[in-house]
Amino acid sequence: MAAxxxxxxxxxxxxxxxxxxxxxxxxxxxxxxVERHRPQIFRFLLSSTRDVDLAETLTQECLLKAHRxxxxxxxxxxxxxxxxxxxxxxxxxHWRNRRVQFWRRTQVNSVDVDxxxxxxxxxxxxxxxxxxxxxxxxxxxxxxxxxxxxxRTVFLLRYVEERELSEIAQATALSEGxxxxxxxxxxxxxxxxxxxxx
Amino acid sequence: xxxxxxxxxxxxxxxxxxxxxxxxASVEAWSDAAYSRPRTIAPAAAWHWRRVAAWAMGCVLxxxxxxxxxxxxxxxxxxxxxxxxTPQPVGQQVLSQPAAVxxxxxxxxxxxxxxxxxxxxxxxxxxxxxxVNTDVSRQVPAAMEPLAQLMDDGGxxxxxxx
Numbered sequence: 001m002a003a004x005x006x007x008x009x010x011x012x013x014x015x016x017x018x019x020x021x022x023x024x025x026x027x028x029x030x031x032x033x034v035e036r037h038r039p040q041i042f043r044f045l046l047s048s049t050r051d052v053d054l055a056e057t058l059t060q061e062c063l064l065k066a067h068r069x070x071x072x073x074x075x076x077x078x079x080x081x082x083x084x085x086x087x088x089x090x091x092x093x094h095w096r097n098r099r100v101q102f103w104r105r106t107q108v109n110s111v112d113v114d115x116x117x118x119x120x121x122x123x124x125x126x127x128x129x130x131x132x133x134x135x136x137x138x139x140x141x142x143x144x145x146x147x148x149x150x151x152r153t154v155f156l157l158r159y160v161e162e163r164e165l166s167e168i169a170q171a172t173a174l175s176e177g178x179x180x181x182x183x184x185x186x187x188x189x190x191x192x193x194x195x196x197x198x
Numbered sequence: 199x200x201x202x203x204x205x206x207x208x209x210x211x212x213x214x215x216x217x218x219x220x221x222x223a224s225v226e227a228w229s230d231a232a233y234s235r236p237r238t239i240a241p242a243a244a245w246h247w248r249r250v251a252a253w254a255m256g257c258v259l260x261x262x263x264x265x266x267x268x269x270x271x272x273x274x275x276x277x278x279x280x281x282x283x284t285p286q287p288v289g290q291q292v293l294s295q296p297a298a299v300x301x302x303x304x305x306x307x308x309x310x311x312x313x314x315x316x317x318x319x320x321x322x323x324x325x326x327x328x329x330v331n332t333d334v335s336r337q338v339p340a341a342m343e344p345l346a347q348l349m350d351d352g353g354x355x356x357x358x359x360x
Contacts (some may be wrong), residue, residue: 043229052232059209089311119228120220136217159205159218187214194217 030070033079036064040080040161041087048091050111058094062087077170084163084171088153095149116141136194138146143193147186153185154179 041062045056065071065086073082120133144152153172157163165183169176209215 039229039233042233043225046229046232047225052235055232116224116228119224119231121227123225133220133224136220140217140221160222162205187209190217191211191214194214 026070030067033083035067036166037080037083038063041083044084044156044161045087045162048152050116052111054094058087058090061090065090078167081163081167081170084157084161084167085173088171092149114138139193140190143186143190146193147189150174151182151186151189154182155190158183 036060041057042055045058045062046052049055049058064081066083073079077085116137118134120130120137125133144155148157150172154168154174157168157171158165164169165176165179168174168178172179174182207216210220
């Protein structure tokens, strides 16, 4: 009896120590994940929304949500896929709320397709090549704009984020076959747009 | 040297592959520029002031509607009390109408004494008015004479004599 009461504080202290250590480790681990994947999450949300402020807000929300649920992340997929799935759901929720709550004060800051296509890396290209590349990018943006939400997500994850089909399937909660079908339709649409539309 | 994209092999169209490569590079350039841009806190401050103004407006509206409700309640209570404190018998009301036409000043002053109707002075005034009304009601106009005779069988005659 006496041994039990003497052991009890020791066990509790040790348990608290272990829990504290685990928490510290988890926090460090999450910080590393954020540092590594944050730019990619932001890029995906930016290409999906074409709105810098909204992309930043949704990135913050995504990481906050991930932090809250980091304990429940079982590692069945990569951390990036898991984060991407949260980002996709947040984006869906945003558009849904905006459609329903049409009186809500949400500014439309999405940049124009032409403005978005102004961005090109400064490489060793001639002015003519730059112009041609800009025109191509504008056409791809136009095609992307006309895609359905799901097709757009799949297309951007594949051709901008370079995710594998299995990863896209996990992130979007679709089967690989469905992902392939969406991707095929999206590419067909882009091809038509590049050939001059219709 | 640029790393070759994973998906180039699956596209049989070099023009399409080139366009998608340019698109990817464009998105990356835009994202990098936007990601590393300096952040300002001005919108947060503006939001703060907007919030304060909204709260102030809300408080003003709430106080206004509350005071309006209180004023309305007081007013309705006063009018209800006035109705309760100035009752008149139905028969007297009917018969006193010609008298009211003849002596409007006296009756109106009696009606207007609403707030202090419970005082003794008001009671005296009301009893006086009732007496006046009774006296006046005995003076039946000539056009009503036959009706008054029918109604006043065993009692007083229309001219007041027994």
